[in-house]
Amino acid sequence: MxxxxxxxxxxxxxxxxxxxxxxxxxxxxxxxxxxxxxxxxxxxxxxxxxxxxxxxxxxxxxxxxxxxxxxxxxAHPRVTEAVRRELGRGANFVRPSIIEAEAAERFLDTVSTADMVKFAKNGSDVTTAAVRLARAATGRPLVAICGDQPFFSTDDWFIGTTAMDGGIPRSISDLTVTFRYGDLAETEALLENYSGRIACLILEAATLREPPPGYLAGLRALTKRHGIVLVFDEMITGFRWSEAGAQGLYGVAPDLSTFGKALGNGFAVSALAGCRELMEQGGLRAGGERVFLLSTTHGAETHSLAAAMAVQATYVEEGxxxxxxxxxxxxxxxxxxxxxxxxxxxxxxxxxxxxxxxxxxxxxxxxxxxxxxxxxxxxxxxxxxxxxxxxxxxxxxxxxxxxxxxxxxxxxxxxxxxxxxxxxxxxxxxxxxxxxxxxxx
CATH class of the missing domain: 3.90.1150.10 (Aspartate Aminotransferase, domain 1)
Structure with a gap:
């Protein structure tokens, strides 16, 4: 048949x-x-x-x-028109383009829980940068991921936890631990068990089901108490839950958050956003030991940033x-x-x-x-x-x-x-x- x-x-x-x-x-x-x-x-x-x-x-x-x-x-007309306009001005330069400041301002106006943002090309770039920054800021080796959510990165710290872990040393995989979504008690026990060793918790704030009442606020309190960086992966929830993502909808601000997918309407752009205290550790003005946060040749291509700005404007203005x-x-x-x-x-x-x-x-x-x-x-x-x-x-x-x-x-x-x-x-x-x-x- x-x-x-x-x-x-x-x-x-x-x-x-x-x-x-x-x-x-x-x-x-x-x-x-x-x-x-x-x-x-x-x-x-x-x-x-x-x-x-x-x-x-x-x-x-x-x-x-x-x-x-x-x-x-x-081929959304507002997005393609914005891209065409920038392509006529050049796509990549030896110094930052003014559109990088404009795109950052637009993004931070939308995601108002963050102080700074850095753009890249895909989700794995920025989730891995968040993990690296958390490890540098805390001096701790372990990453805790939500084990019942499907994907966070193509990089070793995540792929080493999947069935396709070929080529990834066990010593790398052992640096990632898991927790279950919605179970605060289990997560607290994990943090106690690895006391002083976990750098960050990374999760999608919501996916197939809504967060249980008080869950996200509970995670926020737990991570603060244990000195752990809270990271929201907003690749899917960004824009689909609200223009400011799940954090904007549920009113719980993480330390760092990552956006992509809908941000460019098909054009390659992603974002790592967060509080100034953390983000400046990857900058030039904080002093102290530097963190190699993100440095990508194509991370700020003008046409992708123009696409992101057009997407954000369309979401807000057209509901x-x-x-x-x-x-x-x-x-x-x-x-x-x-x-x-x-x-x-x-x-x-x-x-x-x-x-x-x-x-x-x-x-x-x-x-x-x-x-x-x-x-x-x-x-x-x-x-x-x-x-x-x-x-x-x-x-x-x-x-x-x-x-x-x-x-x-x-x-x-x-x-x-x-x-x-x-x-x-x-x-x-x-x-x-x-x-x-x-x-x-």
Whole structure:
């Protein structure tokens, strides 16, 4: 049993070409063709708004755009115009450009809990810089990460804790310890157990579930009591929770925070922000021993900073965060309704904040299943929806969301058939999708 009416011949050839030239066939593992059903991994030719076209000419509504980075939609006019304007003035110079001061002022006006900011190109740059700064400021070796959150960095201090820890010495991995989200008592016990050795706690302040009442404030108090730097990773929560991120929404200010993804609407820009006392240790005016905080040739390319400024202005002036929530609420309600109507409401499960929705695919026993995910994704793709998640962009219309729900309804009907048969294999079209973090190919 296959999905018909979609020709992906050119994408298949392009994927082979990519694998010959690029390890993994993509520059980000989460974009790999192993994340999609066999022979149904589109290679994108272009995008506009919430729509993308693959190299075969197939058209899709896109969710999770750019791994959550393109929250305004592709080729957003305010962003592209700002970028074009700066490209005509030059992209990189031997000294700072005035736009670096302008972009910093704009960012700090938005994220008012921070005193200083330094820009880079990707999230790993700035999370690793936060860890280094915390270690330097405290003189302590250990990093405590939230162990039930999926990703913080491509660097050794994090990747050494995953199943893909090849090439990372055990001595490095042993410097990272973990704590569970939402469990203050366990975290306090961890801090006591490693008393005087933990430099920082790093976590996403919220992801699939809201923080328990008092949790973030409790972490803030714990870290102050133990002399530990509190770091919020705002890669996802930045802009999607509020223009000032989770810290702006929940009113708890970390010592350091990191932003990226939505900040540039697809252009490469990230930010490390924090209190002056810490940030100046990576500067020239604090005195004392210097910290190599961040020094990147391309960290302040003018066009990326222009994109960031345009994104922030658009979010504030057009109420983008509220729109993302409204679209997500419409989508979540529609998916839950059609899943229930097809008798799979306990198997196709929508989770997360409305602006950051994901879905779970559960088998007959209610256990997460890659096989059922494969089948579900295959039906979505056949219906013109590319959706590794249900994360919305503001470029979607209500009509787009309703069309998505119609496609999901058809996928849920097939899901019901597979559950009744006790086997999704006839609807999978080949091998199952695979987790990104796994030890073997």
């Amino acid at each position: 296959t999905v018909t009416g979609i020709d992906m011949t050119a994408s298949l050839k392009a994927n082979e070409r990519l694998h010959r030239l690029i390890p993994g066939g993509a520059h980000t593992y989460a974009k790999g063709d192993d994340q999609y059903p066999e022979d149904m991994a589109p290679v994108i030719a272009r995008g506009e708004g919430a729509t993308v076209w693959d190299v075969d000419g197939n058209r899709y509504l896109e969710y999770g755009s750019g791994l959550r980075s393109v929250s305004l939609g592709h 983008i965060t509220a729109r993302l929530h409204a679209l997500g609420e419409r989508l979540a309600a529609g998916v839950r309704e059609v899943a229930a109507a097809e008798g799979v409401g306990e198997h196709v499960v929508v989770r997360g904040r409305a602006s950051n929705l994901v879905f779970a695919t559960l088998d007959e026993r209610g256990v997460p299943s890659q096989e059922y995910r494969t089948m579900f994704l295959r039906q979505l793709l056949g219906g013109g929806i590319i959706g590794p998640s249900f994360v919305v962009s503001s470029a979607l219309t209500e009509e787009d969301v309703d069309r998505t729900v119609e496609v999901v309804a058809g996928a849920c009907a097939v899901y019901r058939q597979a559950l009744d048969a006790g086997d999704p294999l006839p609807w999978m079209g080949g091998r199952s999708v695979r987790p990104v973090f796994r030890r073997y190919v």
